[in-house]
Amino acid sequence: MDIMMGLAAATQALDIAKKLREFDQDFKASEFRLQIAELYGNLADVKIALADAKAALQEKDQEIERLKRVNEGKLKTIRIGNYNFGIGEDGKPLSKAFCPACEQSNGAQIPISRGLSGHDLCPKCQGVYDARATNLPVGFKMPE
Numbered sequence: 001m002d003i004m005m006g007l008a009a010a011t012q013a014l015d016i017a018k019k020l021r022e023f024d025q026d027f028k029a030s031e032f033r034l035q036i037a038e039l040y041g042n043l044a045d046v047k048i049a050l051a052d053a054k055a056a057l058q059e060k061d062q063e064i065e066r067l068k069r070v071n072e073g074k075l076k077t078i079r080i081g082n083y084n085f086g087i088g089e090d091g092k093p094l095s096k097a098f099c100p101a102c103e104q105s106n107g108a109q110i111p112i113s114r115g116l117s118g119h120d121l122c123p124k125c126q127g128v129y130d131a132r133a134t135n136l137p138v139g140f141k142m143p144e
């Protein structure tokens with residue numbers, strides 16, 4: 001049950017409560033019991049919806065925390081060609097680009113490693129890249 005269904009149930013419950021308050025003296029006991037049963041069902045739905053919403057919020061909080069931790073551990077990067085290269089503590093780019101597939105899928109900075117015959121590999125997702133594009137160009141200078 002989602003928040004919208006919970007809100008709808010809450011609205012129905014309030015309508016029923018209003019009707020019950022407005023009942024005049026000659027209401028039928030059976031009608032009264034029916035309205036009370038409906039009210040009870042609606043309030044139960046509200047409770048379920050609120051519990052579900054609480055769980056969903058907790059999940060989102062955990063995901064935000066995880067993304068913050070991922071982000072804090074990240075290197076600054078410089079874009080060279082179609083790839084991001086991490087910038088080391090010396091202010092210079094690392095010799096290997098980060099795997100763009102891993103960067104996009106989960107924000108991970110995985111340096112592509114040397115493979116065979118001009119093809120480099122991502123050690124995590126096994127993506128294959130052209131080594132000429134993923135190696136830092138010889139003589140590369142950081143822009144001023």
Ligand SMILES: [Zn+2]
Pocket residue numbers: 099100101102103110122123124125126127
């Ligand atoms: Zn990868």
